[in-house]
Amino acid sequence: MPIAAARPITTDDIGIATLHHTPDRLTIRWSDGRESPYPAIWLADNRPDRRDRPDGQRLFDAIDLPDGIAIAGVALGADGAVEIHLTGFDSAARFPAAWLRAHALDPASRAERRRRPVLWDSSLVLPTGDYATVAGDAGARAAWLRAAWDHGFALLRGVLVEPGMVCKVVELFGFVRETNYGRLFDVVAVDKPQNLAFTALSLGNHTDNPYRDPVPQLQLLHCLEAAAEGGESVVVDGFAAAERLRREAPDAFALLTRRAVPFRYVEPGRGDLPGRVDLRSRAPLIELDADGALAAVRYNNRSIAPFDLDPDEVEPFYDAYRRFGRLLHDPDLTVGFRLAPGDLFLVDNQRVLHGRRGFSAGRRWLQGCYADKDGLTSTLFSLEAAR
Ligand code: OGA
Ligand code: ZN
Numbered sequence: 001m002p003i004a005a006a007r008p009i010t011t012d013d014i015g016i017a018t019l020h021h022t023p024d025r026l027t028i029r030w031s032d033g034r035e036s037p038y039p040a041i042w043l044a045d046n047r048p049d050r051r052d053r054p055d056g057q058r059l060f061d062a063i064d065l066p067d068g069i070a071i072a073g074v075a076l077g078a079d080g081a082v083e084i085h086l087t088g089f090d091s092a093a094r095f096p097a098a099w100l101r102a103h104a105l106d107p108a109s110r111a112e113r114r115r116r117p118v119l120w121d122s123s124l125v126l127p128t129g130d131y132a133t134v135a136g137d138a139g140a141r142a143a144w145l146r147a148a149w150d151h152g153f154a155l156l157r158g159v160l161v162e163p164g165m166v167c168k169v170v171e172l173f174g175f176v177r178e179t180n181y182g183r184l185f186d187v188v189a190v191d192k193p194q195n196l197a198f199t200a201l202s203l204g205n206h207t208d209n210p211y212r213d214p215v216p217q218l219q220l221l222h223c224l225e226a227a228a229e230g231g232e233s234v235v236v237d238g239f240a241a242a243e244r245l246r247r248e249a250p251d252a253f254a255l256l257t258r259r260a261v262p263f264r265y266v267e268p269g270r271g272d273l274p275g276r277v278d279l280r281s282r283a284p285l286i287e288l289d290a291d292g293a294l295a296a297v298r299y300n301n302r303s304i305a306p307f308d309l310d311p312d313e314v315e316p317f318y319d320a321y322r323r324f325g326r327l328l329h330d331p332d333l334t335v336g337f338r339l340a341p342g343d344l345f346l347v348d349n350q351r352v353l354h355g356r357r358g359f360s361a362g363r364r365w366l367q368g369c370y371a372d373k374d375g376l377t378s379t380l381f382s383l384e385a386a387r
Helices: 040-045 097-102 107-113 131-136 138-151 165-171 238-248 250-258 311-327 373-386
Strands: 016-021 025-030 035-039 071-076 082-086 093-095 128-130 153-157 185-187 203-206 218-225 233-237 260-267 277-284 286-288 294-297 334-337 344-348 352-356 365-371
Touching: 016 071, 025 040, 025 071, 025 082, 035 040, 035 097, 040 082, 040 093, 093 097, 128 131, 128 138, 131 138, 131 153, 138 153, 138 344, 138 373, 165 218, 165 344, 165 365, 203 233, 233 238, 233 344, 238 250, 238 294, 238 311, 250 277, 250 286, 250 311, 277 286, 344 352, 365 373
Parallel strands: 128 153
Antiparallel strands: 016 025, 025 035, 071 082, 082 093, 153 344, 185 365, 203 352, 218 344, 218 365, 233 334, 233 352, 260 277, 286 294
16 A cells, blocks of 8 residues: 555643633643633533543533533643533533543644545556455555545455455445446446446546436446456546646636536436436536535536526636636546456545546446445544554
8 A cells, every 4th residue: 555544633742731711711732832722612512421421422402501601610630631610510521631632623723633635646656455455454444445535546456356346345344325327337338328338438537427416425446357458547636626726717716616517317218118317416516615625526528417507607617617627637637547357446426537548349347336435434434543
């Protein structure tokens, strides 16, 4: 695994230097110089003795807290816990110092808790794991999932060359998300394809199924047979491209975050049968979270529907859309590789786009499936916390 697993922050070497309080807030100065304020109502709401277990569920509702809570006194216990007397409570609340550090509200502490994706370009060394090791060893599984989470992409080699294994890989960390394509789907060239993925044509870089709401958050593709010629895979970090757009053309970036576009996928009926599938969604191509950080990208030229925009905005929107699209295919940002039988890749389908070159000679067979991120992150964080 070429990627060092980022470890969660620890407080092993960081202690409390000083405690200071006013009625409204406690302030801790830590031994590394960081200063963290804790408002009185926040302390009352987070009293450890009002939880089922230290990391368990809260036993009361914030609406039942007394009004006007103030800090009446603060002391450092013999075991290093901070004892806080809050008005309206009979007993002192005892907060472990490590808990206070882990949940501190100063800007540096808050920034540490945010997800920090590792953005990459064409120089990426593909994060790679070995199936037997990842399946058999919890540490290796954590490292592979960490690499996948940080990069939005990871390869797994040495997966058995057997149909259905793509779901077995999902079961190492989460749950398969079934769709109209089935629990898993075969990516093979067929005679009368409903979807251009099931041809030998090249596929431009895309995220899968933006016409679903919610969109599948993870996609896995497992190679059972490689084409004799062509069919190489391409991936690109949509977050890296979006950040470049934000830097180089902030107005274009802002427009793509503020306008929803429609996506649609239809499977028409055959003969007298009505259509089986009519999937529709509306969402921005670049989605931000409440902090203005990137939350998701969507890009799929096959299923993007006619823009539904104010006519005066159509031209600037096309400029922004085409500029983003060119970045998503820029050789400086894309990475190409060839899947051999037994290779599988996982992408964060809300961040990393994938594509394939066309193929001509020979049969080619991939199996794909979808999953959601909560299974991956839950397994990852549990494995990391146990280390
Ligand atoms: C897909 C797809 C890529 C490939 O099925 O979603 O993008 O390499 N396939 O066939
Ligand atoms: Zn795809």
